[in-house]
Amino acid sequence: MPGTPSPLERFNTAPAQDAERALLACLHSLRWALRMAGHRPYPDPASLLAASDEAAYDLSPEELAQALAAETLPALPEGTYSAAHTALNAAHAAYETKFGHAFVICLDGVPPEETLDRILEDIRSRLANDPDEERVVAAEELRRLARERLTHMLRGAGSRATSHDGAAPGT
Template sequence: MDRVEAFNSLPAGRLEAELLAVCAAPAWGRAVAALRPYPSKEAVMAAADAAARSLSWPEVRQGLSAHPRIGERAQGDSKEAAWSRREQSTAAGSGDDDTRAALTAANHAYEDKFGHVFLIFASGRTQEEILAAARERIGNDEATERAVVTGELRKIALLRLERLLDALD
């Protein structure tokens, strides 16, 4: 059985749990699940992309709930925690104490301004790159930042969905 067939044949309860691990916005998972069966991986990814783009701000906020602060190690042995650790692995191994302290301060300043964690597609980025992005985005207005956060959540969800599909047998 190929990976898309495996995805299509997952029992509804397991699929829901897997999709919530990919993106903690239930509306996203429901939208992706509702279009099964998919003819190809590209079709799954296109549906997931469209679903992420259509999330309301409250739904995006739900999606943020599963993401730790940048620079903080995700706790636990859940799939989400493992993915988060993997996505932040480059950043975790980069930067000096001053950069880590500055990133912590930027996280707090960002949260004070916007009321939620700073979310960024961290895969392959260094702490210095993430810090620069955080400092830049703190200058955004609410509407601009919401659009950026929605885009970052979409990129993370698509990467995680690809990993999920690749892991299915």
Template structure:
């Protein structure tokens, strides 16, 4: 069976669970589910992209709650924990102790400044690249950073949705 057909046929409760693993903002998953049936993979991804862009800041914050601090190993055996470990794997392999310590400090400073975890699309990035981005983003004002965070969450959700579709 075609993955799009499977996606369209999944019971809403099962699909909601899968989508919440991609993005923990319930409004995002509800919007994607509400768009069924889709005629193509591209249609699913376009709807998910639009749903991400429509999230209010409080909904983005809900999505952030499922993400561990960058550089920390996600605990548990949930799909989102496994994805997080995989997404950060290149960074974990690339860092020395000095960079790890600097990233811990950057995380602390970021959380103190903005009140939430530093979120970045980490797939394929080294810890040095992530550290540089964290330091750069510490200079953002609140509105600019909220837009960056929302975009990073969108990119992560779409990557994870692609993985859900690949597994169907």
């Protein structure tokens, strides 16, 4: 519709507090959100995503821990049988016990029917990591989640990036 601002234009011109709140829904790191909001306006989505990556790579261990603490287990597709929920909960409990935070994974591009298998496979695989290795992997998954949630925000459509609480990304 002519005259209707794009999602990027709305983000660029939103009050700082609104932009920060939207950004915190993408990655729960106050410094990341403040940095991203403070560098507006972004000329195009690619610039916004590049800035997101750069800011995410700069998270301190404490900021990474804060962002990880805000994540929860990925939602499973509707109709997933209860034994799958039990297996996922057990794998997640083992992961959380070992690493002290929720398991995070970006499911962008994973077909819904493969979600459970991918999550279980990745949890089991990543349980073999030592804490330092897993911190690097988890940080990369958070960066990818932030990108996907930002992309969702900019296009206003569904995304396969998941917040573990089952909420739509960017909400």
